Amino acid sequence: MKESAALYDLIIVGGGPAGLTAAVYATRKMLNVLLITENIGGQVLYSLNVENYMGYQFISGPDLMDRFEKQVEKYNVPRKFAQVKSVGKESDAFVARTETDDEYRSKTIIIATGKRSRTLNAKGVERFVGRGVSYCATCDAPLFMDTDVAVLGGGNSAFTAAYELTRIARKVYLINRSPWKADEVYLEKIREAANIDLLVGYELIEVKGDDAVNAAVFKNLSDNSLVSFPVTGIFIEIGLISNSDVVRDLVTLNENGEIVVGYDCSTSVPGIYAAGDVTTVPEKQIIVAAGEGAKAAIGAYKYLLKEGLHADVGY
Ligand SMILES: Cc1cc2nc3c(=O)[nH]c(=O)nc-3n(C[C@H](O)[C@H](O)[C@H](O)COP(=O)(O)OP(=O)(O)OC[C@H]3O[C@@H](n4cnc5c(N)ncnc54)[C@H](O)[C@@H]3O)c2cc1C
Numbered sequence: 001m002k003e004s005a006a007l008y009d010l011i012i013v014g015g016g017p018a019g020l021t022a023a024v025y026a027t028r029k030m031l032n033v034l035l036i037t038e039n040i041g042g043q044v045l046y047s048l049n050v051e052n053y054m055g056y057q058f059i060s061g062p063d064l065m066d067r068f069e070k071q072v073e074k075y076n077v078p079r080k081f082a083q084v085k086s087v088g089k090e091s092d093a094f095v096a097r098t099e100t101d102d103e104y105r106s107k108t109i110i111i112a113t114g115k116r117s118r119t120l121n122a123k124g125v126e127r128f129v130g131r132g133v134s135y136c137a138t139c140d141a142p143l144f145m146d147t148d149v150a151v152l153g154g155g156n157s158a159f160t161a162a163y164e165l166t167r168i169a170r171k172v173y174l175i176n177r178s179p180w181k182a183d184e185v186y187l188e189k190i191r192e193a194a195n196i197d198l199l200v201g202y203e204l205i206e207v208k209g210d211d212a213v214n215a216a217v218f219k220n221l222s223d224n225s226l227v228s229f230p231v232t233g234i235f236i237e238i239g240l241i242s243n244s245d246v247v248r249d250l251v252t253l254n255e256n257g258e259i260v261v262g263y264d265c266s267t268s269v270p271g272i273y274a275a276g277d278v279t280t281v282p283e284k285q286i287i288v289a290a291g292e293g294a295k296a297a298i299g300a301y302k303y304l305l306k307e308g309l310h311a312d313v314g315y
Contacts, residue, residue, distance in 0.1 A: 008034045008106050009310060010300050011096050013246065014112035016042020017286045018276025021293030022110050025076040029301040030313045034104055035072070036096060038110045042066035042114050043277070044286055046136045050066045063282030070159050076151070080104070087111070087246050087272075094271065096246075107309050109168040111251075111259060111267075111274040112293060113243035115284065119154070124207030132213025133234045139235070145168045149233035150216050152204060153258040154178060158237035159186035161193055165195035165235070173229055175199045175218065202227070207234060242278050265296035266303075269301050273299050 010026050012019045028031045044050070047061030056064065071123030082098040089095075093105040115289055117135040119125065125133055134140040137151070149169045151162040154176035162174040163186070172195060179200060180187065190196060202218040205226065209215070217228045242257040250261045252268040259267055259274040261281060267274050275281075275296035276289035306312035 007093060007107065007201055008032050009106065009304060010110065011036060011094065011104055011106040012050065012112060013096060014042065014114060015040045015231045016112060016114045016276060016289060017068065018289040018293035019112035020072050021290040022112060022275060022297040023072050023077045024075060025297035026300065027077055031301060031310065034078050034080060036047060036082055036084055038081065038083050040069050048138050050286065084246050087250060089269065092159045108271045108273065110280060110296045110300060110305055111247055111272065112276050113246065114277040115240035115242055117236065118184045118241050120204055120238065122204040122206060128207050128209055128213050132209060132232055133207060133236065135236055137235050140191050141165050141168050144169050144233040147232040148230060149151060149235065150229055150231045151235045151237055153200045153237035154184055155181045155239065157187055159190055159237050161197060161237045163190055163193065166196050169174050170195065172197060173231065173289065174194045175202050177203050178222065244278050247272065264299040265292055266299055271303055
C-alpha cells in the first residue's frame with residue numbers, strides 16, 4: 001500500500017460531466033483538489049449525437065467531453081487515472097483506496113461515479129462483448145448494416161435502440177422476458193417500422209459464434225422450448241446500475257442503489273457530497289449532471305468554511 005502524504009481539501013471520484021464540472025468550480029474556490037477517475041468523459045463518450053446541451057445545437061459526445069477536459073486543464077487540476085475500490089472515513093479525513101491499494105486522503109469528497117449498463121449472465125455474453133454483443137446501439141449500430149440483429153430489453157432505451165437499428169440493419173428482433181415497459185410514444189414509433197419483430201416471454205440462454213456472434217438462443221418461457229435466431233449483433237438494453245459501491249457501507253442509498261442527496265448534493269455523511277447519475281436526482285442528463293457537479297463543489301466549499309477548514313475566498 002502506498003499512502004499519499006498530501007491531505008487534499010477535496011477528492012472528486014469520477015471524470016464525467018458531474019466530476020469535471022465539480023473540479024472547475026472547486027478549483028475556482030481555491031480548493032486543493034485531486035480528481036481520481038477511470039476515464040475522462042464517462043457515458044457521454046458513447047453518445048455520438050448530443051443535441052440538448054445548451055450552447056451547442058449539435059455536438060458529438062467525445063467532442064463535448066474534450067471541451068470539458070480542456071476547461072479542467074486550464075485550472076491544472078491534478079488527476080489520477082485509477083479505479084477507486086472504496087472510500088473510508090477516519091477521524092480527520094476521508095480515504096479513497098484504489099484497485100492498486102494506493103490511498104488518497106481529503107477533508108471532503110465528491111462521488112460522481114455515474115452509472116453503467118446492466119448485463120446478462122447468459123453463456124457467451126461476456127466472451128462476445130465487442131464481437132457482436134454491444135451495450136451501446138448509438139455507438140455500434142453502423143457496424144451491423146444490412147445484417148440481422150437482436151435488441152434485448154423492454155423499456156424506453158431498448159425501444160430507442162431498436163428503432164435506430166431498423167434504419168440500418170436488415171431485420172431487428174426486439175425481445176424481452178416480461179411485458180413492455182416503454183412509453184406509448186415509443187411503442188407507436190416502433191410499429192411504423194416494417195423490418196422488426198417484437199417478442200415477449202423469451203429469455204436469452206446462449207450467445208453462439210466463432211470469432212464473432214452468429215446466433216442467439218432463447219428459451220420460450222411459455223413452453224420452455226429453445227429457439228435460435230441467426231443474428232450477428234445482440235444489443236443489451238436492460239437498464240443502468242449506479243456505480244455507488246465505493247460508498248455502499250458509508251452513505252444512505254435508495255432501493256435502486258442511488259446515493260440519496262439533499263438540495264446541495266450533501267449525503268447522509270457530513271463532508272461527503274455526490275453529483276450526477278449516481279444520485280437520486282431525477283433526469284439523468286449531461287446538463288443536469290454538470291449542474292449537480294457545480295452544486296456539489298460549492299457545497300463542499302461551504303462545508304469546509306463552516307468547519308473552519310478553509311479560508312473564505314470572498315466570492
Ligand atoms: C448512449 C448514451 C447516450 C446518451 N445521450 C445523451 C444525450 O444526448 N444528452 C444527454 O443530456 N444525456 C445523454 N446521456 C446521459 C448522460 O451521458 C449522463 O446523464 C451523464 O454522462 C452523467 O454524467 P455523470 O458525470 O453523472 O456520470 P458518468 O458520465 O457515468 O461518468 C462517471 C465517471 O466516473 C468514473 N468512475 C466510475 N466509477 C469509478 C470508480 N470506482 N473509480 C474511479 N472512477 C470511476 C467513470 O470512469 C466516469 O468517468 C446518454 C447516455 C448514454 C449511455
